[in-house]
Amino acid sequence: xxxxxxxxxxxxxxxxxxxxxxxxxxxxxxxxxxxxxxxxxxxxxxxxxxxxxxxxxxxxxxxxxxxxxxxxxxxxxxxxxxxxxxxxxxxxxxxxxxxxxxxxxxxxxxxxxxxxxxxxxxxxxxxxxxxxxxxxxxxxxxxxxxxxxxxxxxxxxx
Numbered sequence: 001x002x003x004x005x006x007x008x009x010x011x012x013x014x015x016x017x018x019x020x021x022x023x024x025x026x027x028x029x030x031x032x033x034x035x036x037x038x039x040x041x042x043x044x045x046x047x048x049x050x051x052x053x054x055x056x057x058x059x060x061x062x063x064x065x066x067x068x069x070x071x072x073x074x075x076x077x078x079x080x081x082x083x084x085x086x087x088x089x090x091x092x093x094x095x096x097x098x099x100x101x102x103x104x105x106x107x108x109x110x111x112x113x114x115x116x117x118x119x120x121x122x123x124x125x126x127x128x129x130x131x132x133x134x135x136x137x138x139x140x141x142x143x144x145x146x147x148x149x150x151x152x153x154x155x156x157x158x
Contacts, residue, residue: 019126019132020103020104020124020125020126021124021125021126021132021135021136021139022122022123022124022125023106023121023122023123023124023125023135023136023139023140023143024120024121024122024123025120025121025140025143025144026118026119026120026121027118027119027147027151028113028116028117028118028119029116029117029118029119029150029151029154030115030116030151030154030155031115031116031117031154031157032112032114032115032116032117033089033110033112033117034089035154035157036110036117036119036154037088037089038157039150039153039154039157040086040092041086042157045153045157046150046153048145048146048149048150049071049145049149050070050071050142050145050146051068051069051070051071052068052069052077053066053067053068054066054067054068054069054079055067057081061086062085062086062087063083063084063085063086063092064083064084065081065082065083065084065097066081066082066084067079067080067081068080068081068082070099070101073138073141078099078100079098079099080096080097080098080099080100080101080102081096081097081098081099082094082095082096082097083095083097089110089112090109090110091107091108091109091110092107092108093105093106093107093108094106094107094108094123100127100128100129101125101126101127101128102126102128103124103126104123104124104125104126104127105123105124106121106122106123106124106125107121107122107123108120108121109121109122119147121143125139
């Protein structure tokens, strides 16, 4: 009887810890799709204020796996490992392999609109120690920052 109760408790803890929050968002870039893919693949030009790549573990024409530092909502930093898979011209997928958001996975999907491109981001997110509302708020804030940085960078990108 005690073993059964302990097992049920453990399963409950595991389920709560692995609970994911579904988040989706979209925006329109003032750039054609081919320019966006060129920018995404430019390691020197495509950078964000909330992430610092520290080590590339594996790289191919389909993407990379890398260690990086990620900025927390409070301004501090933590380490994570991400696997990014590129599927041009349709989408790219990011999977978090280690760190406090381990298990999070999301896709950026691109839809050409002539000289503009719609991007939709859709995924499942987990952040250790955060409730669902806080996870959703942090993810949407990250998406907004990344979108604004990419939009500004694309204006001057050749």
